[in-house]
Amino acid sequence: xxxxxxxxxxxxxxxxxxxxxxxxxxxxxxxxxxxxxxxxxxxxxxxxxxxxxxxxxxxxxxxxxxxxxxxxxxxxxxxxxxxxxxxxxxxxxxxxxxxxxxxxxxxxxxxxxxxxxxxxxxxxxxxxxxxxxxxxxxxxxxxxxxxxx
Amino acid sequence: xxxxxxxxxxxxxxxxxxxxxxxxxxxxxxxxxxxxxxxxxxxxxxxxxxxxxxxxxxxxxxxxxxxxxxxxxxxxxxxxxxxxxxxxxxxxxxxxxxxxxxxxxxxxxxxxxxxxxxxxxxxxxxxxxxxxxxxxxxxxxxxxxxxxx
DNA sequence: ACTAAATAGTGCGATATCGAACTATATTGG
DNA sequence: CCAATATAGTTCGATATCGCACTATTTAGT
Numbered sequence: 001x002x003x004x005x006x007x008x009x010x011x012x013x014x015x016x017x018x019x020x021x022x023x024x025x026x027x028x029x030x031x032x033x034x035x036x037x038x039x040x041x042x043x044x045x046x047x048x049x050x051x052x053x054x055x056x057x058x059x060x061x062x063x064x065x066x067x068x069x070x071x072x073x074x075x076x077x078x079x080x081x082x083x084x085x086x087x088x089x090x091x092x093x094x095x096x097x098x099x100x101x102x103x104x105x106x107x108x109x110x111x112x113x114x115x116x117x118x119x120x121x122x123x124x125x126x127x128x129x130x131x132x133x134x135x136x137x138x139x140x141x142x143x144x145x146x147x148x149x
Numbered sequence: 150x151x152x153x154x155x156x157x158x159x160x161x162x163x164x165x166x167x168x169x170x171x172x173x174x175x176x177x178x179x180x181x182x183x184x185x186x187x188x189x190x191x192x193x194x195x196x197x198x199x200x201x202x203x204x205x206x207x208x209x210x211x212x213x214x215x216x217x218x219x220x221x222x223x224x225x226x227x228x229x230x231x232x233x234x235x236x237x238x239x240x241x242x243x244x245x246x247x248x249x250x251x252x253x254x255x256x257x258x259x260x261x262x263x264x265x266x267x268x269x270x271x272x273x274x275x276x277x278x279x280x281x282x283x284x285x286x287x288x289x290x291x292x293x294x295x296x297x298x
Numbered sequence: 299a300c301t302a303a304a305t306a307g308t309g310c311g312a313t314a315t316c317g318a319a320c321t322a323t324a325t326t327g328g
Numbered sequence: 329c330c331a332a333t334a335t336a337g338t339t340c341g342a343t344a345t346c347g348c349a350c351t352a353t354t355t356a357g358t
Binding site: 087094 | 335336338339
């Protein structure tokens, strides 16, 4: 592949990397001290798609190693934002459920983030962001599949 | 802001986050053991834009805290991929220069990555990726500016 | 010139991430 | 039904990231 074609993909991943970093930093500045996007994301996922997921399902959903999810969940449990219940279908496993405190934490975080997103929406119209999503999703799905092979 | 508008931006950052994670993992699997994208990126930056940059300039270019860059550079130096020379213009500072080994490392990494990108190019045409870049750059610039305020 | 404020870089501590090896339970093949 | 294999989750160790506080030097204000 000629260098200038390589450059397109390099540039893409570079932009994505910087956006991820800046977005994460901005978000975490609005979260309670010591909490990270990884914590919020798990709570948000459980609210949106329903709790009772297993740690492995969560690790798979976020594409992180299961040891990382173990660590994240331990942190959430110690803050009383999630709890564990035995998995009735599998004695090796367990299910992650939200506590009321966990649901509130997520609500508050979204509230704290809203002004930030509103400011962004004023600069970057929603349509412009929406227009990116199909291609981003396609790339994400491709990378996800390529990972297995 | 209505929830469904919030969702657009949430989804965007979510996709970006997963792509960053998957892209990084795929890339790092092709790098020599123990080396990360952060190491490669610094070498690549120095090759493309010229070496002799200061640590702070690099930290700023990658939008990482300066302590992180100190750490990354120490790692690169210990592997003899970069060296430090005094900054003639500022006694507090220093300049990062590439070693031959550093240049070779970067060349080899790009070579090792090429097949991966080629496979990706077969699935996601270059034009489709290129079409994303203007909006991504706009968002990156916005986030970068918003950071200062 | 001199003091005060700003800036470049580092050291340290806390936490996150992640791979390898391990334990316990489930599943599969004979 | 039992042995072999696979899977869920954890523990442990290594390294990355990053905020805070610190030192050294430079720049700015008077």
